[in-house]
Amino acid sequence: MKIDDWWAGQGSERYWMEITNRGDLGGDLLAPQANPDGKPIWHYTLVQYTAPGDIVFHWHKSWAGTPAIVGWSEVVGPLSADAMEWQAQGTVGRARGHTDVLPNWVMPLGGFTEFERPVTTPMLNPHFDDVMSKVSGKKYGPFIPYQPGVLRATQAYLTKFPSSLVPRITSLAKSTVPTPPDDRKQDNKSRGTKGGQGRLADPVLRKAIENYAVDAAIQHYKAIGATDVEILGKPYDLKLTLHGQERHIEVKGTTVDGAVRVVLTIGEVNHALEWPRTDLFVLDGIEYKHQVASGYKLTGGTSRVWVDWQPAEAGLHPTEFSYDLPDVN
Incomplete structure (x- = not known):
């Protein structure tokens, strides 16, 4: 609005x-x-x-x-x-x-x-x-x-x-509050249309969005001539043959319109760095409605593809850490 x-x-x-x-x-x-x-x-x-x-x-x-x-x-x-x-x-x-x-x-x-x-x-x-x-x-x-x-x-x-x-x-x-700086890191005209993928609290919805995005990716690659399409899930979502070469596809789906961020696992990052012919397929702006009988109905979405994608270190932000527990005194 x-x-x-x-x-x-x-x-x-x-x-x-x-x-x-x-x-x-x-x-x-x-x-x-x-x-x-x-x-x-x-x-x-x-x-x-x-x-x-x-x-x-x-x-x-x-x-x-x-x-x-x-x-x-x-x-x-x-x-x-x-x-x-x-x-x-x-x-x-x-x-x-x-x-x-x-x-x-x-x-x-x-x-x-x-x-x-x-x-x-x-x-x-x-x-x-x-x-x-x-x-x-x-x-x-x-x-x-x-x-x-x-x-x-x-x-x-x-x-x-x-x-x-x-x-x-x-x-x-009888208190004080900080005075924010007079600059804002984000332009109001773009605010609200760009955000992160986030983590959905509802596992049923999360899985529905993942499957919907994978289906969209399969349709996209078949339309440009892909064959031998195989759904894997981990450490990447799709394996296929395109123009005579094996290509791996990492798929991300989100309800955010114009998403500027997605969530990656360390396994997904490592695989993309190791396999040169990896694409990142993002379907954002997915719309959905909750239906009591059948779960969710998903529609829409805009796809973007990064061909031969290599995750840039500057774009990676830690969201969790592995911690080695010390000995108990």
Whole structure:
């Protein structure tokens, strides 16, 4: 969906507010990419507009015993896609009586810091006019008028927090927050369309995406004359003959549109470095719907191929380590 990113080009506008009742506060920003009908929702879409170094205030409904801004975290990144079960919110959503497995955005956070004094609504209300003057005319703001002279948090998940409001909050909280640098590592126009492959929490969906991408790769190579196609899985996905030569294919599938990152195992990397005729086939932008009877229905996807692919060391980032346990004293 189209977002009115009024803050674009304003280097100081690097603040957000999460409104939640999660117990794992400060771990990440986590939101479905769309509702069960496939329609994007603005306060979920905003997760894609955050960037490493941004500051996220946390409005928690019960952390301090009453709704309040209880602290802040820093966006660490990178943005990735995942999937999990979601219970629809609101009276109608809860009345449906079941959850939906939906694709979601995950933006890691770090450095969660609690305020010395949580900022509650009664603390904000005496500053009603000042707060409203700073949020009025700016879309996706953190507060709205509830009654004359009374504020309430916007009924949303992630909101845009105007930088001009930060001093008021830190003064009331008797705390400080870092001032992010005036540069953002990612252009707003590209944010939200490019992310990492991520690791899907649902193993059934993960396997469905893998198989769908492999099928797409087979169709691609057969269309350009490949024969003797064999599905292996490890340490690479496909072995085939193309133009009289044996070629190995590493296949990756993801729901992220325009993915800029995929997950590789050490075995996949080593094989690509050892076998000169290895291609990397990536199918991104895969769409899916959960079907109770048959699991998932997958559609769409855009393919890209890196011929004679050699993983560049600069593009590899460790995601886990093997650790040799020392002797117990």
